[in-house]
Amino acid sequence: xxxxxxxxxxxxxxxxxxxxxxxxxxxxxxxxxxxxxxxxxxxxxxxxxxxxxxxxxxxxxxxxxxxxxxxxxxxxxxxxxxxxxxxxxxxxxxxxxxxxxxxxxxxxxxxxxxxxxxxxxxxxxxxxxxxxxxxxxxxxxxxxxxxxxxxxxxxxxxxxxxxxxxxxxxxxxxxxxxxxxxxxxxxxxxxxxxxxxxxxxxxxxxxxxxxxxxxxxxxxxxxxxxxxxxxxxxxxxxxxxxxxxxxxxxxxxxxxxxxxxxxxxxxxxxxxxxxxxxxxxxxxxxxxxxxxxxxxxxxxxxxxxxxxxxxxxxxxxxxxxxxxxxxxxxxxxxxxx
Amino acid sequence: xxxxxxxxxxxxxxxxxxxxxxxxxxxxxxxxxxxxxxxxxxxxxxxxxxxxxxxxxxxxxxxxxxxxxxxxxxxxxxxxxxxxxxxxxxxxxxxxxxxxxxxxxxxxxxxxxxxxxxxxxxxxxxxxxxxxxxxxxxxxxxxxxxxxxxxxxxxxxxxxxxxxxxxxxxxxxxxxxxxxxxxxxxxxxxxxxxxxxxxxxxxxxxxxxxxxxxxxxxxxxxxxxxxxxxxxxxxxxxxxxxxxxxxxxxxxxxxxxxxxxxxxxxxxxxxxx
Numbered sequence: 001x002x003x004x005x006x007x008x009x010x011x012x013x014x015x016x017x018x019x020x021x022x023x024x025x026x027x028x029x030x031x032x033x034x035x036x037x038x039x040x041x042x043x044x045x046x047x048x049x050x051x052x053x054x055x056x057x058x059x060x061x062x063x064x065x066x067x068x069x070x071x072x073x074x075x076x077x078x079x080x081x082x083x084x085x086x087x088x089x090x091x092x093x094x095x096x097x098x099x100x101x102x103x104x105x106x107x108x109x110x111x112x113x114x115x116x117x118x119x120x121x122x123x124x125x126x127x128x129x130x131x132x133x134x135x136x137x138x139x140x141x142x143x144x145x146x147x148x149x150x151x152x153x154x155x156x157x158x159x160x161x162x163x164x165x166x167x168x169x170x171x172x173x174x175x176x177x178x179x180x181x182x183x184x185x186x187x188x189x190x191x192x193x194x195x196x197x198x199x200x201x202x203x204x205x206x207x208x209x210x211x212x213x214x215x216x217x218x219x220x221x222x223x224x225x226x227x228x229x230x231x232x233x234x235x236x237x238x239x240x241x242x243x244x245x246x247x248x249x250x251x252x253x254x255x256x257x258x259x260x261x262x263x264x265x266x267x268x269x270x271x272x273x274x275x276x277x278x279x280x281x282x283x284x285x286x287x288x289x290x291x292x293x294x295x296x297x298x299x300x301x302x303x304x305x306x307x308x309x310x311x312x313x314x315x316x317x318x319x320x321x322x323x324x325x326x327x328x329x330x331x332x333x334x335x336x337x
Numbered sequence: 338x339x340x341x342x343x344x345x346x347x348x349x350x351x352x353x354x355x356x357x358x359x360x361x362x363x364x365x366x367x368x369x370x371x372x373x374x375x376x377x378x379x380x381x382x383x384x385x386x387x388x389x390x391x392x393x394x395x396x397x398x399x400x401x402x403x404x405x406x407x408x409x410x411x412x413x414x415x416x417x418x419x420x421x422x423x424x425x426x427x428x429x430x431x432x433x434x435x436x437x438x439x440x441x442x443x444x445x446x447x448x449x450x451x452x453x454x455x456x457x458x459x460x461x462x463x464x465x466x467x468x469x470x471x472x473x474x475x476x477x478x479x480x481x482x483x484x485x486x487x488x489x490x491x492x493x494x495x496x497x498x499x500x501x502x503x504x505x506x507x508x509x510x511x512x513x514x515x516x517x518x519x520x521x522x523x524x525x526x527x528x529x530x531x532x533x534x535x536x537x538x539x540x541x542x543x544x545x546x547x548x549x550x551x552x553x554x555x556x557x558x559x560x561x562x563x564x565x566x567x568x569x570x571x572x573x574x575x576x577x578x579x580x581x582x583x584x585x586x587x588x589x590x591x592x593x594x595x596x597x598x599x600x601x602x603x604x605x606x607x608x609x610x
Contacts, residue, residue, distance in 0.1 A: 031454065038469075160591070166576055167587070170576065170583070173577075255457075261462060265461055269553075281465070295465075296458070
């Protein structure tokens with residue numbers, strides 16, 4: 001929103017981009033290593049591949065599996081092979097469904113991304129609206145509004161989504177009958193309750209950090225200067241302080257996106273929607289480790305992309321960062337949030 | 338500014354309220370029979386799916402068990418689960434955080450990188466990975482949440498240890514050639530304990546929510562046991578008709594987590610002041 005008013009376009013320095021990509025690769029390497037140990041810790045991999053304990057696999061099937069997964073090689077070789085597979089996104093086959101993990105995830109991902117993006121947008125709208133209401137209401141009223149908002153924020157950020165979603169179903173689906181509870185994914189009305197359920201906790205967090213940042217910006221010299229020039233409160237807010245206050249919320253959006261993926265597990269199970277989260281829950285229940293591993297790799301990849309995007313957005317919103325980005329003072333950002 | 342002051346004023350009232358609520362929960366944990374004399378597992382099929390009434394303020398479930406009795410008797414299980422998961426997370430976090438915060442620069446660089454990356458992975462996604470590896474069940478759900486929350490604790494502990502290490506009093510103690518173990522015991526540990534108490538208070542509330550989420554997903558405690566998460570999971574099927582089976586156990590989780598969060602924040606503010 002405020003981004004469009006930035007003075008001119010931002011040319012991202014090549015070194016900044018290189019540093020981001022380097023950090024992203026580091027993240028993926030650490031995740032791949034974690035995943036490798038998780039796979040090895042889950043018991044005899046051969047048994048799991050061939051369909052769990054008591055499987056009646058013939059000797060050829062056993063041999064094929066050993067060759068396919070290089071189980072006769074030393075652990076180091078297996079580790080390097082795993083790194084290669086993850087680098088090329090070859091995630092193996094699902095134990096339970098005998099299908100490539102990449103296909104399973106690819107089928108379900110759009111459903112979940114749709115939910116997550118809509119929920120993040122709604123959370124932003126709620127947080128900004130909350131900040132505006134609090135900024136505009138001053139004096140004794142402002143106190144009361146602030147207290148109520150603060151209480152709402154705490155409850156919103158604490159209330160678990162499985163309960164929040166259940167309450168929404170009771171109210172709007174069972175009692176009032178305004179919205180469907182479970183969904184044929186084609187019906188847009190069926191998206192409303194899942195998206196709201198996902199958005200509320202995120203909105204609570206975003207609103208808390210932007211309110212604190214707004215209070216800081218409000219007391220900053222640039223706000224005083226603007227007021228002394230005769231700018232009204234709304235103008236100060238829209239032109240100066242809101243832009244400043246959006247920074248921590250932007251950098252939190254990377255974290256928020258991860259949290260949305262967590263939330264999608266609960267929401268998709270609750271609302272019986274197909275998606276990545278539901279796939280993940282079913283896979284964990286049936287101990288289908290390759291599917292869970294594939295989902296974890298994908299989530300890490302999405303996180304890395306979102307963090308780079310939010311860092312770039314921060315550069316656009318905050319001119320001060322551009323100077324340091326040019327000098328490469330703050331390349332350390334794969335670890336934001 | 339007014340919003341900030343109002344926020345602080347609100348905390349001033351909220352913290353004692355939270356403390357009273359927690360006291361009530363503690364009574365339910367220690368002596369559930371005092372608050373609810375009935376048997377949480379007593380079945381009476383003829384009384385199934387009764388909506389809230391004077392006899393059953395929170396209604397009854399599919400087998401005619403009293404939901405209020407079950408919520409009160411579930412406090413001990415849920416609190417125990419939350420504490421156990423937090424203990425695992427904090428224990429691991431302490432080891433990693435202190436190793437990273439006090440160790441040589443190479444160790445710190447490597448460990449803090451790993452910690453940051455693990456911290457960035459969504460808690461529930463990481464917990465599901467551990468559940469898939471360990472197999473579903475009440476014990477592995479506690480372990481999974483403990484492991485999944487450890488990076489967050491390690492991160493905060495490392496930051497705090499580093500902060501204390503940079504302080505003037507540690508510099509002075511070093512200048513005086515105080516031995517390293519003595520600096521650890523006299524300065525670093527006492528200055529890390531209080532923030533840790535605040536962190537644990539917040540963490541137990543969060544852990545109860547996460548473990549309940551796993552139970553809700555059918556990966557934790559099994560339905561007949563009176564535990565808040567598994568009560569929610571049992572109620573999910575009947576959400577259209579018997580809303581009270583879901584509403585009240587969930588409310589117990591929300592109230593507990595909110596009270597712990599308010600108190601935890603108040604405690605961490607006390608550190609800053």
